Amino acid sequence: NAGVTQTPKFQVLKTGQSMTLQCAQDMNHEYMSWYRQDPGMGLRLIHYSVGAGITDQGEVPNGYNVSRSTTEDFPLRLLSAAPSQTSVYFCASSKISMSRTDTQYFGPGTRLTVL
Amino acid sequence: GDSVTQMEGPVTLSEEAFLTINCTYTATGYPSLFWYVQYPGEGLQLLLKATKADDKGSNKGFEATYRKETTSFHLEKGSVQVSDSAVYFCALSGSARQLTFGSGTQLTVLP
Numbered sequence: 001n002a003g004v005t006q007t008p009k010f011q012v013l014k015t016g017q018s019m020t021l022q023c024a025q026d027m028n029h030e031y032m033s034w035y036r037q038d039p040g041m042g043l044r045l046i047h048y049s050v051g052a053g054i055t056d057q058g059e060v061p062n063g064y065n066v067s068r069s070t071t072e073d074f075p076l077r078l079l080s081a082a083p084s085q086t087s088v089y090f091c092a093s094s095k096i097s098m099s100r101t102d103t104q105y106f107g108p109g110t111r112l113t114v115l
Numbered sequence: 116g117d118s119v120t121q122m123e124g125p126v127t128l129s130e131e132a133f134l135t136i137n138c139t140y141t142a143t144g145y146p147s148l149f150w151y152v153q154y155p156g157e158g159l160q161l162l163l164k165a166t167k168a169d170d171k172g173s174n175k176g177f178e179a180t181y182r183k184e185t186t187s188f189h190l191e192k193g194s195v196q197v198s199d200s201a202v203y204f205c206a207l208s209g210s211a212r213q214l215t216f217g218s219g220t221q222l223t224v225l226p
Contacts, residue, residue, distance in 0.1 A: 040218055042216035
């Protein structure tokens with residue numbers, strides 16, 4: 001199993017450009033999520049999905065769109081990049097069980113710089 | 116809402132020293148608690164977890180005990196190694212099943 005994969009690893013954008021960060025998992029996990037990591041702030045949830053066709057907002061959703069057409073893929077779209085979106089982005093996935101003990105598996109991250 | 120507060124870093128220790136990284140939380144109900152570790156240039160990996168009060172999670176010599184009375188989940192290791200140098204994140208999973216992270220603690224272990 002490849003686990004959770006993310007592309008690209010690095011990206012530089014100009015203000016106003018759009019792009020899509022790709023995320024895929026091969027563990028048949030129902031739950032997928034996107035986080036951004038900023039210095040001194042830990043990880044903050046952007047969007048998440050509990051299955052194909054179902055998405056919801058996290059703590060910091062503004063400026064980002066997501067869709068979930070398949071169980072495996074969960075792309076994150078930046079509609080009009082802003083310097084405030086300079087960050088490291090992590091995708092994660094997990095099973096969904098009745099408890100709250102499910103381990104989330106993280107991808108290697110995408111480092112995005114917006115000029 | 117849910118929140119996690121963890122010890123400010125960075126922390127620098129000599130090899131074989133004792134490590135404690137403090138973590139306290141605020142949550143309604145009975146959250147599950149986690150420690151994740153991030154090695155340089157990598158994503159986060161689960162280090163250990165505990166799902167109910169008085170549970171002790173352990174892995175690779177690290178331990179943390181779920182203390183409901185003090186709302187804490189402090190990470191400890193008796194003898195750190197250079198290879199333990201990383202960023203450590205405390206996190207909780209509450210009623211919404213979403214992970215809430217602390218700000219992270221950078222640990223550097225010197226030989």
